[in-house]
Amino acid sequence: MSTCRILILFAHPALEKSRIQRQLIKAAQGIEAVTVHDLYEAYPSFQINIQAEQKLLLDHDLIVFQHPFYWYSSPAILKEWQDVVLEYGFAYGHKGTALHGKQFLSAISTGGGQQAYRREGNNHFTIREFLAPFEQTARLCGMEYLPPFVVQEVYQLSKEAIAGHAKHYRQTLLELRDGTLNREQLRQRQHLNEEFAYHA
């Protein structure tokens, strides 16, 4: 299988204050065939260049939404991006087949832990349930939805633990790029990095 070109659409409105996301995005930088696109840096006034964004999508095979989990969803600019870039006739609709066959991945960080994201927990729903709009968006655009890469309890993580997650994120991106992950095993998982996350 040929190299899978990865596009990371990164959204963090205050990166200078971030602990985990800054390390994750740093880990993703400088990998061959991986493009990091920092949306808040590129469009500080939310004026998204639709043509340029669509061209980027066409040039890549795996689209990653990387962001902190705000109000059970993405920061505002990523929603804006979906609204204007995933046009009818491009991303969906009977002529909108530009994204067919591509893959989609959410890479997110949450303040709450595993216990909070279940029926008995504070957040009542699971991460996968909250991510349903993203999953369905991918499906509507004809993309394969991968289990999300999730780093949790980010306020309690030590520096070493953060560095470990960042290293694992880079490793995962490399494996996705080279196609060395077992697809069947992947689909069984709730989270892409669940083994690492709970045994680290």
Place this chain on the structure above:
Amino acid sequence: MHEHDIFFQAFIYLLAAVLTVPLAQRLGLGSVLGYLMAGVVIGPFGLKLVGQEGADVMHFAEFGVVMMLFLVGLELQPSLLWRLRVPILGLGGLQVVGTALVSGAIGLLFGLPWQTALVVGLIFAMSSTAIVLQTLNEKGLLKTEAGQSAFSVLLFQDISVIPILAILPLLALQRSAVMSPEASALQPWQQTLLVIGLVGGIVLAGRFLMRPVFRLIASTGLREVFTATALLLVIGVALAVKAAGLSPALGTFVAGVVLADSEYRHELESDIEPFKGLLLGLFFIAVGAGINFTILFQSPLLIIGLVLALALVKFLVLLGLGRFFKLAWDQSLLFAFALAQGGEFAFVLFSFTTQNKILTPQIAEPLVVVVALSMVFTPLLIIIYERFVQPRFQSQGEERESDDIDENENPVIIAGFGRFGQIVGRLLIANRWRVTVLDISSSQIDTLRRFGYKVFYGDASRLDLLHAAGAAQAKLFVVAVDDREKTLEIVDLVQKHFPHLKILARAIDRRHAYELIRRNVEVIERETFGSALEMGVEALKLLGVRSFRARRVAQLFKLNDEHLLYEMAHVEADDQAIAARSRQNREELERLLQTDDHELVHEIDRAWDVSDLVRDGTGKVPSDNAE
């Protein structure tokens, strides 16, 4: 005839300097050594081009040291001086006492009476402010920890000359002949009061008198009158202090410190700098010319032995103190290498002691040669440090230096602080960036300083002023003046001399912007474009366009227009000479109007557009997008 002599002398001195200094510089020896060599070459023991008047020249040239101390004072805000109080008193005091005692003890071993030994020890404790500061500054070492410590010690030595002059007569062997020339008529408490009164006077005058005077002079816009005022200030202070029997260098240093946080600091710096440089050069030449080689040739071993002993004693005392005051090894070594020589105050003290029969000429004369020679070797010692000692500590040294720059220099310089520059500056300052501001309107400066802005008076198209404002250490240079020619002049100057600076320039209009674009200025903002665009947005809103859409259209308009601006800047460069200016302006407007701004609106219409959805009516349509 006499005038002819003066010109001939000036010719000789200047020629010697012009020939040797660049040569020394090229050989990596530094300018100080070049001047000293020039002095030896033209002196009585070289080509004999200058002779008896050497001492007079030296006396005149000592004023260079006075000016240097004034400039050093200008660089030192009172707060920084306060922070240096421990090194000045502790390090400086221990250095003087330690060196005096150790050298004195060696003197005792050679059979000198203890009084004479102590006098020689005190005199040897002095180092050369002129040579050390000039050499360290030239090599960019003054802002290192060692440089600051050396400066503190030198400052203490300058101050200590006053009490030393008072103590020396007590150490005379024949008490009867002694008379202290300055303090003769005064009791010690009167002397103290005089010092306090004088320093207080300088501080008050600097605070309340000089600023209005400078403001008045600056408002005339005559540069040479400002220079004259600056010189007048330095000479006046020096004379007043000298009349009171104190060190003129110390007086002008205080005056410098008082003016260090005035708005005229950079202007004063750049005005006095060339005079200081020339006089200091003259001083070094005079030192070189004044070395008595007869004594050296009579007893070379004794003299050279003494030079080595002097350097070694001072070096060891300094190194010990450096370590004791917790300097790193490399810094302690630099500190010790830099100060291990005799100083110009030694000449003053030796002549004072022989006049007052505290020392006999038989002792003093060889020691004068020793001090002079040790001064000549200082630049060499620093070169040895740089070549052989520092490389061993390389990585440490580099880190420390960049820290120091971050701490002392502002990363942003704004030239022009009127309607435009103020907004840029306020935004930066609100975000806690330190900004140095240059402006030529003195009334403006006054108001701004009252609100706590660091604003300096001066014309930003002057290279010396840019140096003084710290352009070499800054990162960004904002040109916000409202004169189109001046803007270009400043941009050219900055690009030529400070290529590391990123320039952000205010363009008066489109044509001015072209000029700036062709100079590859990093950021160009047309002064009225942003606000006109805002007004366009407001107009659209009043016409019933929803504000979000109005803003999006305006942003796209801006992007398109800027793209066009850059394109046209280069087109215009080709046929620049052909058409007259007015015609060009008209054509330009036509070209602008021809570009289809309507396309913009189509672009905006694409987002959130549902017309295709409505038309298709079929297929997989998410329900929430259907309306």
